[in-house]
Amino acid sequence: MKLTLRVWRQKNADTKGKMVKYHLDDVDEDMSFLEMLDVLNEKLTLDDEDPVSFDHDCREGICGSCAMVINGVPHGPQKNTTTCQLHMRHFSDGDTIDVEPWRARAFPVIKDLVTDRSAFDQIIQSGGYVSVNTGSAPDAHATPVDKVSADDAFDAATCIGCGACVAACPNGSSMLFTAAKVTHLGLLPQGQPERATRAINMLAKQDELDFGGCTNVGACAEVCPKGIPLASISRLNHDVLGATLSGARAD
Amino acid sequence: MSELQQEPTATQGEGRYALGEPIADDRSPDSPIGDRWDDRKFSARLVNPANRRKMSVIVVGTGLAGGAAAATLGEAGYHVKSFCFQDTPRRAHSIAAQGGINAAKNYRNDGDSVHRLFYDTVKGGDFRSRESNVHRLAENSLNIIDQCVAQGVPFAREYSGLLDTRSFGGTQVSRTFYARGQTGQQLLLGAYSALERQVAAGTVEMHPRTEMLDLIVVDGRARGIVTRNVLTGEIETYTADTVVLCTGGYGNVYYLSTNAKGSNVTAAWRAHRRGALFANPCYTQIHPTCIPVSGDYQSKLTLMSESLRNDGRVWVPKERGDQRPPNEIPEDERDYYLERQYPAFGNLVPRDIASRAAKNMCDAEYGVGPGGLGVYLDFSDAIERLGRHAVEAKYGNLFEMYQRITGDDPYQVPMRIYPAIHYTMGGLWVDYDLRSTIPGLFVGGEANFSDHGANRLGASALMQGLSDGYFILPTTVADYLADAPFEPVGDDHPAVVEAVESTRERIDKLLSANGNRTVDSFHRELGQLVWDQCGMARSKEGLEKALDRIPSLREEFWRDVKIVGTGDGLNQSLEKAGRVADFMELAELMCLDALHREESCGGHFRVEHQTEDGEAARDDENFSYVAAWEWGGDGHGGRPTLHKEDLDFSYVHPSQRSYK
Incomplete structure (x- = not known):
């Protein structure tokens, strides 16, 4: 053609x-x-x-x-x-x-078509992990994870960090990216100890960078190549609210 | 070893190489195999935590091995500098591994054990790997799963909440842990998150979009790297007490492969040119289940996870050149050739065997699709037996990917598959400590040659990358650093100046050729040549043809390549050109290695050496060794030197692999 x-x-x-x-x-x-x-x-x-x-x-x-x-x-x-x-x-x-x-x-x-997306790495640095050093892990079967949570965590974890969500958002917000990581780790027992601080730290970091705020437009989820659902953002908001009410503060 | 001390004969490469002193791994303890790693860990020297931050480590590559090593060394308190050419460490090509990761957990109670995983891996590698290394890999497999689960890797689980496993080729137990068809992604994101945590903690200094172009060797020790900042074009140097390369494999020498477009051999090859021996370059793995080529513009091949062979059945029409659509070919007119030829393992034979069987069928004109280069992988039985829903849950994303690429719906029509280059078992030679032959240069992951012999089993690459990165390198690098810190190396050191100047010269030479052909056109030609002569089947005649052609192609490349633009900023053609230039040199060594190895083993199939029924015929008497090649210098006078590491099999007795 x-x-x-x-x-x-x-x-x-x-x-x-x-x-x-x-x-x-x-x-x-x-x-x-x-x-x-x-x-x-x-x-x-x-x-x-x-x-x-x-x-x-x-x-x-x-x-x-x-x-x-x-x-x-x-x-x-x-x-x-x-x-x-x-x-x-x-x-x-x-x-x-x-x-x-x-x-x-x-x-x-x-x-040309190449952009600098290193801000995503900075968001992960602010809390997108479980603080476990190599060698300190218990046996993998020590903590069962119910299948529904494991599957939902997986769905959120499939984010490829491409940034389409930000590109589609009229505000240039990275909310879906951040929420995907918060959802992934927040659904697993391994992610619980840091759940509150993770949510507020990651949110604070994204606000500090040049991303805009989320106004629930939903364009992000429309274009996400991995189909990360908009509901992850609700989960992030839920965790942030819970963390704030319990008195947690961003580092 | 002594009986092998002979000058190369006419059949072994016609004086194209010299024979050097044998080499040996002298770091694996002599204890019983199950005790060796414990013994080595105990004998490894430690570094006082207070001293660690004074010691620096360069880690090149951020895949499973590099990312895990950099994170773990950072956790230990060393000053780590981590490098990748991608825009972020999370994009390393480990991300694309689909199927899973092996571990001898025996959660299924199906007879698995560390010893069985060790045995399967040695056998699967066609008795061309080092027993000590493989046993350690099997031991570490247990800790890897624990570590990844603790990081939050969302492995597939059963309703009990416990981890699910599946079967993979070459084994009869179910030991492969997986995260749908995206296991590599999830494991890499685990390592990446650990790495970013250390970046935040200040122990790891991250250098993305920075490509290593040379190794700096000072007084015989690897002390640094020369890099190009791909955004600014600046040539920079970084020095440290030790350098760790985890830079992946060289499958892109074939141009068309399942590797990412950026995957390249440059870091490893530059180290080779600086004195590191390159082992078994001819051991390359062809993956049996890839999507066939659709046209000349094809830029890469896409793999469909081997796990598909759990439920998919491979077949071709019984009649040559049968043009009917697959669904119109009745059951009794189909040849399920893997099930017919290998009744014990059926569709789950190892990769090399499945690939060669597909090639044989297509060579005999039973192939399907464009050019007859394809066989069917059919899920209709599985869909009938398990229901579409169950098949979708297991393979949904793979089916979608297939449909996206081909436009065909595999729920309705059988997939068409054909083998493609996927993994390279060869790589820089390392001892038990993963030290190369240059002191201070460690090599991990696919970039080294160590654990898979002549053929890698499915779901073992992720295991090896993480074993090297999380558990081996942190121990053995620390042992090396017990002698550090070494004297600082300044920018004005002659070795640094020389490395920088030669890097600049190469770039200038590439840019000034201003010829008539694009980098890709040379790469395609090289790739086709290597695929034809050093791919799924190799012959003396073909390899000699390739060895005669490659130097002239290389010369044409340097004279006639065309790169638009300068080296002062982002120039993707220049990046590609540097990588292709190194593939041009590697290709010659691959063909030489394949020519000298007058036997068939694993992924290396010499047509002159096969059994009556067409299986690989090994020659243990003459070739039970690792071929470690020393760089012979540029130009016509240079010829590589072969150093042999004799392989000893005390625990798994070499036999002809049989999957019948």
Whole structure:
């Protein structure tokens, strides 16, 4: 199929970017979206033009590297699908496709479609773990975990840290990301001792960074490629409220 | 060992290499195998907690091995500098492992034990691994599960609240712990959270988007690394008392593999060029259940977890070139060839055997799909037996992934699968302490060669990565650091200056070629060549052909590669080019290793060496050794030197592997 692409080109963080138009004549419907961009980049290279920079790695939808706003939607039109797993069969001959980086104050553009998402690591550093040193663990069967909690914890733990939730949110809030981690650990017995402090510390950290506040729009859960439910945010709010009432304070 | 001391003969590589002194692991204690690790831990020297913060450790790579090692060394109080080329440590390729992690917990009471896991792993590796290391791996498997559960890894559980397990290829017990089809992700996020906790605690200094391009060796000790900040292009140096490489495997030498696009051999290869021996490079693993190639633009292959073979049945039509859709082929016109050829293990034979059987079927023109390069993996029996709901619960995400990529619904139509490169058993040579041949350079995870012999069993890579990272390296690195801190190394030290200059020169050379071909086009050509001649089946003729072609391809690459832009900022083509340049060198050593190893074992299948019924024919008398290669220098004069480590099997008697 023939496609017209309008791709955000930005040399670096200090220069202004713009949409640039490219034409591709021979796109196969079995290509992934990134393979289509590979074809564009091969062409640009041979034409002596700078290829489009974009983050990608596993191309299996699990590493969370790829991050593109496609026709206005983070990761594009297919539900529960990362950019790398989106295939061209979901587009039609003659389409014009807009490709942009994540747009959020907390994720500044580095170049073209590449953004800086290190703020997510900082949120995890503020409490997204169980404080257990290597070697100090009891036998794995010492504490049974009911299957429903284990399964729900797993569902929340599948977050890949791609940042689509932030990109989709009108406020640029990282609430769904933070809530997914709080939910994952808060549902497991291993996560209980730090549950209250974790919730308030992680929330305080995200507020301190350049993320906006959550106003329950729900766009995050709509675009999440792993289907993290909006209900995780309720759980975070619940834990934060409980922690605050019990007198816990952020570090 | 002495009977093997001979000059290479014509059949072993025609003087393409020199034969050096044998090497041996001298750090594994002589005690009974079950006591060795305890004995080694007891003899390992300790570092006073107050002194630890004065000692620094560089850990390159943040996958299961690197992330776990950096976190644990940080917890112990050492000053750790951790590096990854990705934007965050959580993206390391361990994240993509699907199926599970083995542990000899015997929670099922089905006859499992440390000894059985040890036995299965040695046998599965086709008797080409070191017994001491494998036994320790089996012992550590118990602690790994405990550690991960304590971190909050949400493993699959039964209604009792206890951990669920499943079976994997090459074993008859159910010892694989899993988190749906995303076990690697959950284990890595566990290690990542432990790592970030140490970053917060100030013990670990994290350097993402920083790629190691050379190793700094001072007075014979590994003391630092040269890196490129991929965002600014700056060439920087970091020094420490010791360097740990956990930089993964080299499957991307084939271009098409199940590895992440960024996975590369550069860190390990640069260490090899600085003197670390590279062991068994020809031992590569082809995974039997991957989604077949769909076109020339294909950028990578996607694996479908081996766990699918628990319930899926592999078949091809009995008639050659049968073009009917699979659902129209009646039961008695299907050949369930794995069940037919290997009745004891059926669809659960080890990976190398399942892969080769698929290749044989396709070579004999029974293959299905485009180009006849595929076989069916059929779930209709399982769906009928267990119900769609149960199948969905077990494999739902894999089925979705398959459908997303191919557009076919595996609940309705059998999957099409074909083998693809997935894992590399070879890697930098290490002793029992995971020390390479450069003092102060440790190697963990897939980057070392140690535990899987010539073939790795499913769900053992995660186990090895975490065993190395959480439990082995922290002990053995501490033992090494008992002699530290060493004299600080300044930026003006000649070894540092030389490493920085040679790194700059390489980058300038790549950028100034300004030729006519893209990096990917060279990588594809190299990959196709290595896949054809050093892939699922290898022959003397093919390997010699590859060995003749690779140097000229490499020369063309350096002369004709085209990279747009400069090295002063983010330049992804430049990053790729540096990695492909190293694959070009590694590929030659792989083919040489494959040529010299005149036997078939595990993933290394030489067509000249097979049994009457087409199975791998090992030659224990002549090849029961680890081939550890020493870098021979650049140019035509350079040829690698082979050092042999004799393998001793005192606990598992080598036999022909039989899964019939």
